[in-house]
Amino acid sequence: NIRGMSHKIVNLRVRDVRFPTSLEQHGSDAMHTDPDYSAAYVVLDTDSGLKGFGLTFTLGKGTEIVLCAVKALAGLVIGKSLQEIVSNFRGFYRLLTSDGQMRWLGPEKGVIHLATAAVLNAVWDLWARAEGKYHAMYLSIQDPKQIVSCIDFRYITDVLTEEEALDILVKAQEGKKQREDQMLKEGYPAxxxxxxxxGYSDQQLKQLCSDGLKSGWTRFKVKVGADLEDDIRRCCLIRKMIGPSSTLMIDANQRWDVAEAISWVSRLAEVKPLWIEEPTSPDDILGHAAISKALAPLGIGVATGEQCHNRVMFKQFLQASALQFVQIDSCRLGSVNENLAVLLMAYKFQVPVCPHAGGVGLCELVQHLILFDYICVSADLRNRMCEYVDHLHEHFTSPVVIQDAHYMPPKDPGYSCEMLEESVNRHEYPEGDIWKQEIKK
Amino acid sequence: NIRGMSHKIVNLRVRDVRFPTSLEQHGSDAMHTDPDYSAAYVVLDTDSGLKGFGLTFTLGKGTEIVLCAVKALAGLVIGKSLQEIVSNFRGFYRLLTSDGQMRWLGPEKGVIHLATAAVLNAVWDLWARAEGKYHAMYLSIQDPKQIVSCIDFRYITDVLTEEEALDILVKAQEGKKQREDQMLKEGYPAxxxxxxxxGYSDQQLKQLCSDGLKSGWTRFKVKVGADLEDDIRRCCLIRKMIGPSSTLMIDANQRWDVAEAISWVSRLAEVKPLWIEEPTSPDDILGHAAISKALAPLGIGVATGEQCHNRVMFKQFLQASALQFVQIDSCRLGSVNENLAVLLMAYKFQVPVCPHAGGVGLCELVQHLILFDYICVSADLRNRMCEYVDHLHEHFTSPVVIQDAHYMPPKDPGYSCEMLEESVNRHEYPEGDIWKQEIKK
Known part of the structure; x- marks a missing residue:
């Protein structure tokens, strides 16, 4: 038992929480022009009184579909104890992802996998809270064997076996304490x-870059892909603002086909981007490999992952040298369980992990994964950094803390995605006050 | 206008229809042990009184999630006329699959894409009915330019451009009339x-093989993957029953990892299977390529596709020589629009298309696609055949007609997936009589 209690899950509640971010073009990119950052927000109630909070991120419309999927999974969760789940976490992961009837709706992709992430994120939150530790720390004090037992190796053993995974984790025990102390002191680069x-105007861009530099930021990402001449102008403007020693990344959000990606990004080589993110379809492994090969001579890498739907896809991106930066996502993959598999595969291929964050709650969640990656897997900060977006943190009970462009490790127990009850109530769709007002307009 | 009318869509209804097939182990395989063949069933009402019927296939639990997704798409459909849709069908496909907010839930995969298929299948049904032709015939009398205008080439232009697609269709005009006559007379091989x-007993297997042979079947598929010794015994039994000149295929439904697939199937080489179907994860393009390469010396091909979620994945399977048989599905891909892209890419790579069917309604739908493939694209029957499963056809108003192990072209106008109103009412979940009785038990 965990500190004397089994923490039986007696109820699972899920709510549709939406923020009207599209009104001010926050989050706008070449493919998602009007996102309302939203979440399917899960609360687990246990017989001990302890709660677990989890979410999966969405862009507004369709969040109700994810809620429906969470409700379909609830029957597999309610009645189980935390103790029972974590003593065979691989089995529990398999239970959620391989139900003989629901598997057809994925498998391990799209709506049903987003719902799986929301549920499992809440379970991981519950587990860390039960142990009274913040999640990354709790993960890092676990026995490597226990960590490996959370991973479903199905379909990845041709690249990573359980034994290899264990070996990586055991070797990384060395220096772990120092790295944890370092993180507590300096934080993780962002x-x-x-x-x-x-959707921002040039005036906005300049002001925000200027403010960013003053706050210590040295790494900036720019959205591109809608219009080439406009991209050149905007990227040159930003490169001029941030100077040659700062890092610039560009992000096309899947706007192009393969040949177009190569020619378009070649035209932007003059601003010296570190990477082009999501140049084409997130499913196109071979396409990303072709783009990687073509852009390598220009010193531009390829980054992708926020819509890479499972470990089998990441496995192939790594096998095919189709990316040079692995952008894990805390809500697209099957929670910590599946992210652990990807962190370990990325380590094996020696490709740096630079997580996707932003949206709502993604920074709060993924900071734990990247801290764990540094402390317990990669032991390396070269070419590594975690995305940060300065939005919507005020709705969380333990918002991320950024100091001098670094993520400072969280202090509160859990996985950091509990939202303020008042925020949830106000933003619940369509009954919350915010939406009642919007609908009236 | 289409025969003088625009056929404005004034309503979209969707129903959850489930058949309790798990009670008798019909459809049981190594990963889906208890499927209840089901459908999200869509009816479009128009102002002309004409209706369009479409569906997407599911395995029972979770069908309500697909319904929820169909309802989320309905707003993009209601109010549009058939005339308006088909005059820019590529644009309409893009509208459904690239909504700035809902795209995040896919894109083009999982629940949201299954829902897209159900809606678009109903639109294609409506179109053929409006023209008073059965669907395959209606497709085949269209101008190649019109056909190409239905396809979204985004993300596949590195393999197939619009010009190449048009060229294939124009060249295949030659001999079209003869092939259509041949199909009307002989039907398409199944x-x-x-x-x-x-889940069947040996006694059942023997009886069914014996009955099958008597009805003229010469091509048989066997489910494998749960237990090797049991597979050897069952496959040998069936090979003995059907003789050396009949064709045997085996299907593992994603049960294995890559290395295990190779060793397991090698052990089954003695029964001379034409193909191993779904040896591993449907997402594992490079895995399938490795398996294909290893099994080629044994004369065993790899078939996959029923869970291949979009044209971008099929593109890569073809690029990587990862399959030797393309198994399109009428409900997993984005309806006819996306299947057309896959048929044309398969033709370009000269890989035969052998559709997935069975379930409920899949035979009714896919027969149209494979007839079109032969008449208007491939002009080739070598190594080609369409799956057939003898279940649940009695619930359709125009069930498939099989003669001497061939699909005979349908005669009624439309896409053949209109269900009998009484069947829908009885099997609607959970209110229908069938389910009320099941729940009582």
Whole structure:
């Protein structure tokens, strides 16, 4: 038992929480022009009184579909104890992802996998809270064997076996304490996407870059892909603002076909981007490989992952040298369980992990995964940084803390995605006050 | 206008229809042990009184999630006229699959894409009915330019451009009339999966094979993957029953990892299977390529596709020589629009198309696609056949007609997936009589 209690899950509640971000073009990119950052927000109630909070991120419309999927999974969760789940976490992951009837709706992709992430994120939150530790720390004090037992190796053993995974974790025990102390003191390096959404005016871009530099940011990401001449102008403007020693990344959000990606990004080589993110379809492994190969001579890498739907896809992106930066997502993959598999595969291929964050709650969640990656897997900060977007943190009970462009490790127990009850009530769709007002307009 | 009318869509209804097939182990395989063949069933009402019927296939639990997704798409459909849709069908496809907010839930995969298929299948049904032709015939009398205008080439232009697609269709105009006459007379070759579900006893297997042979079947598929010794015994039994000149295929429904697939199937080489179907994860393009390469010396091909979620994945399977048989599905891909892209890419790579069917309504739908493939694209029957399963056809107003192990072209106007109103009422979940009785038990 966990500190004397089994924490039986007696109820699972899920709510549709939406923020009207589209009104001010926050988050706008070449493919998602009017996102309302939203979440399917899950609360687990246990017989001990302890609660677990989890979410999956969405863009507004359709969040109700994810809620429906969470409700379909609830029957597999309610009645189980935390103790029972974590003593065979691989089995529990398999139970949620391989139900003989629901598997057809994925498998392990799209709506049903987003719902799985929301549920499992809440379970991981519950587990860390039960142990009274913040999640990354709780993960990092676990026995490597226990960590490996959370991972479903199905379909990835041709690249990573359980034994290899264990070996990586055991070797990384060395220096773990120092790295944890370092993180507590310095934090994990971050980059900002807040300065250059596609819908912003030049005046806004300049002001935000200037503010960003003053706050210590040295790594900036710019949205591109709608219009080439406009991209050149905006990227040159930003490169001029941030200077040659700062890092610039560009993000096309899947706008192009393969040949177009290569020619378009080649035209932007003059601004010296570190990477082009999501140049084409998130499913196109071979396409990303072709783009990687073509852009390598220009010194531009390819980054992708926020819509890479499971570990089998990440496995192939790594096998095919189709990416040079792995952008894990805390809500697209099957929670910590599946992210652990991807962190370990990325380590094996020696490709740096630079997580996707932003939206609502993604920074709060993914900071734990990247801290764990540094402390317990990669032991390496070269070419590594975690995305940061300065939005909606005020709705969380333990918002991320950024100091000098670094994520400072969280202090409160859990996985950091509990939202303020008042925020949830106000933003619940369509009954919350915010939406009642919007609908009236 | 289409025969003088615009056929404005004034309503979209969707119903959850489930058949309790798990009670008798019909459809059981290594990963889906208790499927209840089901459908999200869509009816479009128009102002002309004409209706369009479409569906997407599911396995029972979770069908309500697909319904929820169909309802989320309905707003993009209601109010549009058939005339308006088909005059820019590519644009309409893009509208459904690239909504700035809902795209996040896919894109083009899982629940949201299954829902897209159900809606678009109903639109294609409506179109053929409006023209008073059965669907395949209606497709085949269209101008190649019109056909190409239905396809979204986004993300596939590195393999197939619009010009190449048009060129293939124009060249295949030659001999079209003869092939259509041939199909009307002989039908399209089929194989049966009805004889060897995993849950059946040896006695059942023998009886069904014997019955199958008597009805003229010469191509049989067997489910494998749960237990090697049991597979060897069952496959040998069936090979003995059907003789050396009949064709045997085996299907593992994603049960294995890559290395295990190779070793397991090698052990089954003695029964001379034409193909191993779904040896591993449907997402694992490179895995399938490795398996294809390893099994080629044994004369065993790899078939996959029923869970291949979009044209971008099929593109890569073809690029990587990861399959030797393309198994399109009428409900997993984005309806006819996306299947047309896959048929044309398969033709370009000269890989035969052998559709997935069975379930409920899949035979009714896919027969149109494979007839079109032969008449207007491939002009080739070598190594080609369409799956057939002898279940649930009695619930349709125009069930498939099988003669001498061939699909005979349908005669009624439309896409053949209108269900009998009484069947829908009885099997609607959970209110229908069938389910009220089941729940009582």
């Amino acid at each position: 980059y900002t996407t807040s300065c250059a959404w596609l | 194989y049966t999966t009805s004889c060897a579900w995993l």
